[in-house]
Amino acid sequence: MKANSINKTLDIGEVVRLTDVPPSTLRYYEEKGLIRSTGRHGLRRLFHSHVLQQLEFIALGRHAGLSLEDIASMFTPEGKLQVNRGFLFEKADEMEKSIRKLTAVRNTLLHVAKCSAQNHMECPQFQRLLRVAGKRKVPTGKKV
Template identity: 30%
Template sequence: MPWNTKELTIGELAERSGVPASALRFYERQGLIRSRRTSGNQRRYHRTTLRVVAFIRASQNVGIPLAVIGEVLGFLPEGATPTREFWVRASDCWREELNARIERLERMRDLFTECIGCGCLSFEQCTLVNPGDKLGEKGSGPHRLSSGPRVERVEAEQVSGG
């Protein structure tokens, strides 16, 4: 299909965007992109979908969840493509969240570095692995390994030592 055609097949969209067709189908199920169906039930994407996919991937690369990306894309009129101005407004909205995430990651990096130097390996006292000995409330046993709960986020205020 020539590059100036207004519609792309899913294979062409995948090739041009660098995003696997399975991810494009997922984006469509999530309402992030739209296609029309041919009489043979094949997907056809407007070429402007390339910009939307680029916006989605760039947003994902900085850690923005798909649900939030979808909310922002919801502000675009049907069939409109993200413009530079749209991206600037979105990034301004996300700047605070990204800065907070960077601060949390830096604190975790610093705490982890201190923890490595500590050498205590005490899951009862460790403020990084088990802040406030919350796992102790469940009794003895490998709760973290057996039930698979996520490691809780440790804020700098909770840290009292290695």
Template identity: 50%
Template sequence: MNIAEVAKRTGVPAHTLRFYERKGLIASVGPRGARRQFAPAVLDQLALIALGKAGGLSLDEIRAMLSPCGEPLVDRDVLLAKADEIDATIKQLQAMSRGLRHAAACPAPSHAECPTFQRLLKAAAAGALKPRHSTPHPRPAELRSEQENRHPAAGRT
């Protein structure tokens, strides 16, 4: 399959396919310099990449889970750590949701008089409610590389 067909079948833009190839996530077949051709297995590789990204894995973590021939080499410890991180985020978001619901329905005449709201403020001030950020999005250098690939003149001054 050529790059246009892969892009059409998967919805992954050609510039992203080239970026993934440079990062070592997928590989084209055929001679260098010719129009990129991909084996049918690239569709499964792209599905695995999409799944990993949806799960919050970085491209480096995803690449580490692909063998040189593109077969999955799943690192169960990385998956368990990511699942633990997601569970912690869920707990944090559920607590925040409960606090917001309480604040919206609180019968106290003023939120300043509500002990629950005051505990929320103290937790927020202490940093307990700061959102956690895994790395589901490209890091700045990766993003720059992808942007330069789409707009080659953008990276030059």
């Protein structure tokens, strides 16, 4: 956000130009209560410049897999950010689990691509990677 836009009113075209968020999305976010226009200039909606930071937070939330309802719950009616830290810690933990699972899958795919074994199902390293990817434990007493 530019320093000269800190306490400025922006029309919808300026918001679109500064954020690359389409007008239809801005109208939808307004309908869902994520952002609020301050009025109109003719047919064009006007927004306070803090909408730029709100849109950045919305984009971050969407990248993190949050629903619009989850994101909306973190804004006060005045549009100020009120973060639910516990909820975000839960989401970060979920992401960490997904990252571990995806890493295991990636490692398995890379091994299969590089492994010179004739039959991958007989390759001990591939078997171990399969168990990790599938979260299956090795039976007691057996080492792979």
